[in-house]
Amino acid sequence: MKDPIFQPKIETRVDDELAFHVEMATRDLIASGVHPTEARRQAEATLGDRQRLADECKRLAHDIERSERRTQYFSALMQDTRFALRLLSRRRSFAAIAIATLTIGIGAATAIYSIVDGVLLRPLPFSEPERVGALWIRQPELARNPTIAWLAEATPVGNEEYQAIRAGARTLTDVALYATSSQFVSRPEGTERISAAIVTSSLFTVLRLSMALGHPFVAGDDALNAAPVALVDWNTWQSKYNADSGVLGKSVVLNREAHTIVGVLPKGLRLDRTTEPPPYWVAALRDSSDMPERHNRNYYALARLAPGATYARASAELSRIIREVTRDSTSGARVEQWQRDESRQSRPALLGLLGAAIFLLGIACVNVAMLLLGESANRAREMAARAALGAGSGRLARQLLVESLVIALLSAVLASGVAWAFMRGLVALAPIHIPGLDEVVINTRVLAFAALVATATGLLFGVAPALTAGRSAVASLTRLGTGQSGRRGALLQRGLIATQLALSVILLTNAFLLTRSFRQLTSINPGFRSSGITVARVSMPWELFREPDQNRAVARLMQERVAALPGVERVAIGSAAPFAGGGQSSPITIQNPDGSAPETVGQHTQQRYVGPGFFEIMGMRLLRGRLFDQTDNSSSNLVAVISAAEVRRDFNGRNPLGVRVQHQGKWRQIVGVVSDVKYRGLSTENEATIYVPFDQNPSVSFTVLAQERQTTTLAIFRRALREVEPNAVITGVDPLKNLVAASYTSERYRTALIIAFASVAALLAAVGMYGVGSRSAARRTKEVGIHRQFVVRCDGALAGYSDDAGELRTVPACQQGRSRGGVARGVIFPVQATHRADSCSPRHGAKGKRCSWPTCPTGPSHACGSRP
Amino acid sequence: MADSKSDRLRGTLELLILRTLAWGPRHGYAIARWLADTTRDKLRIEEGSLYPALYRMQRKGLLASDWKTSELGRPAKFYRLTPAGKKQLESEIAEWKDFALAVTRVLRPAT
Numbered sequence: 001m002k003d004p005i006f007q008p009k010i011e012t013r014v015d016d017e018l019a020f021h022v023e024m025a026t027r028d029l030i031a032s033g034v035h036p037t038e039a040r041r042q043a044e045a046t047l048g049d050r051q052r053l054a055d056e057c058k059r060l061a062h063d064i065e066r067s068e069r070r071t072q073y074f075s076a077l078m079q080d081t082r083f084a085l086r087l088l089s090r091r092r093s094f095a096a097i098a099i100a101t102l103t104i105g106i107g108a109a110t111a112i113y114s115i116v117d118g119v120l121l122r123p124l125p126f127s128e129p130e131r132v133g134a135l136w137i138r139q140p141e142l143a144r145n146p147t148i149a150w151l152a153e154a155t156p157v158g159n160e161e162y163q164a165i166r167a168g169a170r171t172l173t174d175v176a177l178y179a180t181s182s183q184f185v186s187r188p189e190g191t192e193r194i195s196a197a198i199v200t201s202s203l204f205t206v207l208r209l210s211m212a213l214g215h216p217f218v219a220g221d222d223a224l225n226a227a228p229v230a231l232v233d234w235n236t237w238q239s240k241y242n243a244d245s246g247v248l249g250k251s252v253v254l255n256r257e258a259h260t261i262v263g264v265l266p267k268g269l270r271l272d273r274t275t276e277p278p279p280y281w282v283a284a285l286r287d288s289s290d291m292p293e294r295h296n297r298n299y300y301a302l303a304r305l306a307p308g309a310t311y312a313r314a315s316a317e318l319s320r321i322i323r324e325v326t327r328d329s330t331s332g333a334r335v336e337q338w339q340r341d342e343s344r345q346s347r348p349a350l351l352g353l354l355g356a357a358i359f360l361l362g363i364a365c366v367n368v369a370m371l372l373l374g375e376s377a378n379r380a381r382e383m384a385a386r387a388a389l390g391a392g393s394g395r396l397a398r399q400l401l402v403e404s405l406v407i408a409l410l411s412a413v414l415a416s417g418v419a420w421a422f423m424r425g426l427v428a429l430a431p432i433h434i435p436g437l438d439e440v441v442i443n444t445r446v447l448a449f450a451a452l453v454a455t456a457t458g459l460l461f462g463v464a465p466a467l468t469a470g471r472s473a474v475a476s477l478t479r480l481g482t483g484q485s486g487r488r489g490a491l492l493q494r495g496l497i498a499t500q501l502a503l504s505v506i507l508l509t510n511a512f513l514l515t516r517s518f519r520q521l522t523s524i525n526p527g528f529r530s531s532g533i534t535v536a537r538v539s540m541p542w543e544l545f546r547e548p549d550q551n552r553a554v555a556r557l558m559q560e561r562v563a564a565l566p567g568v569e570r571v572a573i574g575s576a577a578p579f580a581g582g583g584q585s586s587p588i589t590i591q592n593p594d595g596s597a598p599e600t601v602g603q604h605t606q607q608r609y610v611g612p613g614f615f616e617i618m619g620m621r622l623l624r625g626r627l628f629d630q631t632d633n634s635s636s637n638l639v640a641v642i643s644a645a646e647v648r649r650d651f652n653g654r655n656p657l658g659v660r661v662q663h664q665g666k667w668r669q670i671v672g673v674v675s676d677v678k679y680r681g682l683s684t685e686n687e688a689t690i691y692v693p694f695d696q697n698p699s700v701s702f703t704v705l706a707q708e709r710q711t712t713t714l715a716i717f718r719r720a721l722r723e724v725e726p727n728a729v730i731t732g733v734d735p736l737k738n739l740v741a742a743s744y745t746s747e748r749y750r751t752a753l754i755i756a757f758a759s760v761a762a763l764l765a766a767v768g769m770y771g772v773g774s775r776s777a778a779r780r781t782k783e784v785g786i787h788r789q790f791v792v793r794c795d796g797a798l799a800g801y802s803d804d805a806g807e808l809r810t811v812p813a814c815q816q817g818r819s820r821g822g823v824a825r826g827v828i829f830p831v832q833a834t835h836r837a838d839s840c841s842p843r844h845g846a847k848g849k850r851c852s853w854p855t856c857p858t859g860p861s862h863a864c865g866s867r868p
Numbered sequence: 869m870a871d872s873k874s875d876r877l878r879g880t881l882e883l884l885i886l887r888t889l890a891w892g893p894r895h896g897y898a899i900a901r902w903l904a905d906t907t908r909d910k911l912r913i914e915e916g917s918l919y920p921a922l923y924r925m926q927r928k929g930l931l932a933s934d935w936k937t938s939e940l941g942r943p944a945k946f947y948r949l950t951p952a953g954k955k956q957l958e959s960e961i962a963e964w965k966d967f968a969l970a971v972t973r974v975l976r977p978a979t
Contacts, residue, residue, distance in 0.1 A: 013935075013945070016943075016945075017895075017896060017919070017944070017945045018919065020895070020896075020897065020938070020940070020942075020944050020945075021896055021897045021900070021915075021919075023940065024897040024940070025897065027940075028901075046900075046915040046916070047915055047916045048914060048915075048916035049916070053916050053919060053920070056920050056923075057919050057920060057923050060920060060923035060924060060926075060927060061923060063927050064923065064926050064927050067927065
């Protein structure tokens with residue numbers, strides 16, 4: 001391998017070669033008796049057009065040069081790789097630690113990335129999915145009322161707005177409505193409650209769906225009183241219809257109405273990525289409740305942007321249309337890319353997790369970089385020898401870089417397995433409401449990410465040691481190598497430690513803050529007793545129980561049946577229990593004190609229909625008046641109890657007792673005020689609520705609350721309810737405290753993950769620093785011994801030393817006990833320690849400087865210098 | 869572009885160069901001399917086409933080159949066979965013998 005500097009240029013060499021030919025030819029011709037001048041001419045002539053020949057040869061010579069350089073490079077690379085593998089197999093413990101550390105880092109990052117990819121990045125399986133937007137009505141005014149604040153930015157859409165948008169919007173090619181509702185499907189083997197999608201025919205053009213079989217809904221299917229048609233989901237078609245193409249034309253009875261099946265939906269189609277796809281789709285807008293003049297808003301809306309349109313322009317145009325339709329100048333519309341919209345809740349948490357994973361990876365990288373630095377210090381002699389044998393610093397650096405890349409890529413292979421297992425765990429334990437989480441896989445994109453990350457990390461942790469090693473190896477040729485990594489290496493190591501500390505401190509701080517806010521959240525008093533109470537949610541088939549009396553009777557029977565169960569103390573009925581979902585709200589009107597025409601003061605108010613004993617079981621306090629009792633039934637005066645929050649909001653200090661309020665079209669007299677409870681989450685505000693006797697407004701779905709001495713098996717509970725009414729659908733039987741706990745599963749999940757990341761990070765950081773500390777201690781034993789003997793006497797002992805400046809710094813015995821490497825202290829007091837070490841170091845002390853460390857047991861005035 | 873005759877000539881030239889170098893490294897002029905002497909100008913090889921051929925063979929990996937001191941006392945480029953070149957020579961010689969044998973067999977009855 002010649003140094004290129006000493007080689008003549010390719011052009012010169014070609015010219016030299018040709019000139020040599022001419023010269024030789026001339027010489028031979030002269031020898032055979034030709035006149036020198038003539039010989040020269042003839043010799044030149046043998047080569048023909050000299051210039052063209054030279055050009056061709058130069059071109060070819062360049063080709064040769066290039067390919068030679070390439071093969072040389074690759075063979076060197078192969079050689080480096082083989083060498084790296086051999087070295088690693090010889091230094092097993094070093095390789096194992098480095099690879100294990102990186103495997104954790106890359107594995108965690110890859111697992112989190114796979115989730116980010118599946119939920120946020122992978123495009124939805126439609127044509128041009130980035131142009132399909134979710135459309136919502138905005139009513140910013142509503143944000144002021146906590147009961148309906150969630151509607152402010154995301155109000156569903158109704159037929160009235162749908163028709164107006166279809167007629168007027170230029171920025172959209174089309175808009176579609178969809179919703180899911182639970183329906184009863186009647187089959188020969190019995191009636192079953194399923195969920196069905198209700199969609200407009202335009203959905204198929206918005207999503208550009210092509211059916212697996214048959215045809216989609218067409219215009220006219222989604223009109224008032226249109227003939228009922230249905231589509232079958234792919235999976236249902238496979239399982240219930242044996243993938244038979246004869247399914248078309250068959251009928252399915254949904255809510256007692258025979259629907260003709262006209263098509264089979266494409267495989268893997270999902271509108272709501274948080275649940276299983278519904279088995280049947282039916283056409284929307286057939287019911288009279290969807291007539292535009294009813295102003296009902298029951299649908300999610302999707303729209304496809306027109307060519308050239310943007311979401312901002314579409315939002316602006318639709319806002320104008322919505323304002324015209326609603327004649328409400330404060331309202332508007334919002335169109336946002338569908339995938340972005342559906343991941344609104346999970347996006348920040350996921351990105352936060354990805355950040356944490358990348359931090360962890362960074363810490364792992366730093367660890368390995370420090371390991372390598374230590375190794376290269378140990379290998380300084382080897383490097384010096386190789387430099388002496390002619391390896392340039394570039395060559396040495398490449399060797400080390402190849403070693404790092406080999407470590408990184410080996411780790412990446414292992415990390416793919418770790419990532420898969422980790423991802424499965426994350427998905428299995430995750431709270432369900434992350435759209436698309438169940439579709440997360442480790443695919444080629446994710447593996448490519450792992451490979452990319454591994455290469456990047458390999459370069460990241462490899463470059464620093466490679467550069468210093470290469471340089472110092474060459475440098476140490478001049479001064480006899482002592483194995484010291486030198487000032488630059490020390491500086492680098494200090495930088496690495498600082499980086500690592502910064503990263504792990506950020507992670508730990510984050511974990512601490514999240515833990516604290518989680519503890520704060522769970523310590524919030526919900527306003528009711530949650531232990532010892534079991535909540536059963538019951539839903540009556542509306543078609544079978546249209547008469548209020550029927551519901552009343554079933555509810556009473558269930559209450560009695562449950563009360564007879566062993567261990568049950570008290571039972572009550574309520575339309576919805578806190579944290580059990582199913583709450584409703586409507587506006588109330590309050591009579592003026594002077595009897596003048598009432599004006600609506602209460603905007604939306606939570607409503608609950610509760611039977612006798614409800615307040616007592618829940619442990620809610622009566623603040624004024626009385627609670628409901630057996631006399632408040634269907635034939636007595638209409639009464640209501642309101643919550644303290646309602647009094648605060650709407651009564652301006654007036655006594656609410658005896659006041660009449662209009663709710664759902666009926667005037668009721670307020671007879672009592674109860675304390676507030678949380679309904680939907682511990683962090684939500686107390687909501688204004690009106691309670692109405694269950695008997696005066698029996699709902700088709702209700703809950704049975706049982707206060708128990710000991711916990712009844714939930715199955716027994718369920719069976720008892722089913723015995724009363726076999727047609728009733730029991731949607732859930734749960735201990736109330738589980739429902740409360742379920743409300744913060746995502747917070748718990750996120751907190752647990754961050755704690756896990758932070759712990760692993762702290763562990764890695766500690767291990768890394770321990771490694772550095774113990775190695776430098778081993779290397780400097782002699783030096784420390786000398787210092788101990790001659791230099792430092794501070795309370796007679798040498799307490800610890802910090803090596804992060806690459807030179808010995810002794811800290812006097814201001815902290816008792818000798819900590820080799822000082823893992824814990826290294827994590828907690830990195831910055832102060834360096835500072836203190838500076839101010840207390842014998843060098844400064846020798847100059848008569850006073851110890852400025854205030855916690856030094858001998859006091860700040862103590863001179864830390866050498867005392868003979 | 870290249871007609872069949874020049875193709876054949878180029879193939880022959882390569883074979884001859886390989887043969888020349890089978891005895892040991894030579895510089896370009898020595899190869900040219902040997903070719904001229906051996907073929908007695910029957911194969912009219914332009915010396916100008918020799919060098920591109922040498923470079924091309926080097927690019928194919930059949931030849932390697934080193935700069936060594938020549939009889940003129942200054943560095944000249946010496947070509948030598950690589951292992952691939954040696955193998956190529958052997959297979960070409962075998963092929964040529966087969967070909968020559970076949971041609972001879974075809975021609976014999978006619979005479």
